[in-house]
Amino acid sequence: MEIVVPGDMILDKPIHMENTFIEENKTYAAVLGIFDKEKKVLIPLEGLWYPKHGELVVGIIIEERLNSYIVDLNAPYKGILVAKYVRDKLSVGDIVEARVKELDETKTVVLMRERKLYGGKIIDVKPSKVPRIIGRNNTMIKQLTEGTKSTIIVGMNGRIWIKGGDVALTTEAILRIQEEAHTSGLTDRIREMLEKSKKAA
Amino acid sequence: MQSVNSIKSTYIKELLNNGVRSGRGFFEYRKISVVRDIIPNAEGSAQVDLGATKVLVGVKLDIGEPMPDKPNEGNIITSAELLPLASADFDIGPPSPEAIELARVVDRGIRAANLIDTSSLFIEDGKVWSVFIDIYIMNYDGNLFDASTLASVAALTNTRMPKYENGNVIREGKLGKLKVNNIVTSCTYAKVGKTIMLDPDGDEESVMDARLTIANDETYIRAMQKGLSGSFKEHEINNLIERSFEKSKDLRSIINKLNSD
């Protein structure tokens, strides 16, 4: 598995992939990442988040406007919720989970189907580590939830909401997954960490 | 951003006021590492890592004029820069009141403890050495005071004395060391609601109501600074003074270990 840096040629032909660019019929890496030749995907090691339709995000209401709410997504783009489609009345400071409708031409993330989240804690991680925190077939997130008894909502924007259970342990585990995301055997090590903590409790 | 920070802070406040501090005791320092002579171009230098807070101090000596009321003593000029690369909340521009306060408090501790023998900085009539202590904050995660004091003192304990010969400053060759008479260290406490803790990290500082820095050597309190708009009760302060005399033993031994290595 080869690590590529921005500007490295990854394909001798033009294929459109996220985190790459095409020049003169060749495809190049635009970020530091690992190129999966079979799946034709460049996995960023330190990527930014590019919102996709339907993705779940966690955000904080930072502004109330006449017809909309502006949502902080800890990303280069702001989120927007159209007031007339919103379920409950929202206020500045509220935490919400929502789905991405689209990234509009002003590069604002239009959000839909929001749900207000009460209490809990927010931690921000690098969006490129989110897939590892969820795990293949949700294995990692299930393990975390069972091991800590916390409710965990992972936004694809890298913002995570944690409530109840052993929040400190959940936080530590998530930060560790972020640190070791690209190594093998991580799922086992996290399971050990959670079990050890249970014994100590 | 206000509301984003206030979400993050509500949770930290709850934890702290319930007696829970993640990863350490309420009067425990985070991991400290001190490396001296990290900038050989400077006459003296040190880098301190206190948790994720990273501070670089450079010491340079130049020829200067003595203060009119102290004609036989050299000068100490301490500055601090909260570099914009250290935190999203630090802006470019002239030193903020926070940077100025930091520099002046560190300076006060060093000066009051007579750490530098300023009479040894005298060269001749109208000419003395000025010691420039520059505190460079490279990464902010709370408690810049203790990290900066420790780095400044570490740098000063191994600072080269340039030579002044025939109107020239000679910074190379075999040089003596700046004469250091004393060691001072500082302990900084944060108060969150009714809870007091030593060595606040960035999250804890974002929710603190008041802050107290106590600089002392083996015998005396040398400087104190209370910060922010909250308050301390008298007995709280007395208690923190006792703790500082106790805790400073560990900090002093870090400096002494550097000298013996």
Added chain:
Amino acid sequence: MDSQEKPKLIVDGKRLDGRGFDELRPIKIEAGVLKNADGSAYLEWGKNKIFAAVYGPREALPKHTADPEKAVIKCRYSMAPFSSLEEHGRSGPNRRAIEISKVTKEVFENVIMVENFPGTEINIFIEVVQSDGGTRAAGITAAAVALATSGIPMRDLPYAVSAGKIGDQIVIDLNKIEDNYSDADVPVAVSPRTGEILLLQMDGSLTKDEFKEVIAKVKKAGQIISKAQRDALKAPYERISSKYK
């Protein structure tokens, strides 16, 4: 400068620090050293010691600096007052630092995919904590690594190096003394993928052929510099992986 006062920079076919004409000073780069920044790097190049950090893309402030079509790149190159072997420097950016900040910014404006992030700013900070000649080149080399660790998409990973002329000899990577007494000083930044020149400044006197030789030596040295950047970017992943083999 009166040539009688100039120190001899080349003695017995070697430079004062023992290097050959095409030899770079040792370069060591560490990626991701500052926790708060979105991307960071620490670089040692000879005696130069430099921290580079990136913040962004984030909302462009003040609002009047924002561009609705693309990200705005802002760059600050700065030298610590204790960075030189000589006197204590003044605080705050001087005119030289402001010019360097500008030409550095222009290097990255070329490679960063700014169209992806309208209305935002990307801040690049270069702090020279110890200097010994060639700091703008070292700063650009470090900033490229910092940008790569931030995940901001770029079309290339630029490197930079200074070349110069000492007497009749073209040499690569001037240190401070060589820079002070050289007959020409040419900092160059290159986009390695395309070979295009992203920064070029020159001061002194050069013939056209001497200039060609400068660029040739720059590109040859660039292979070593690029490798150092690449190794720094890969290292954290190799290190953590090997801990758990």
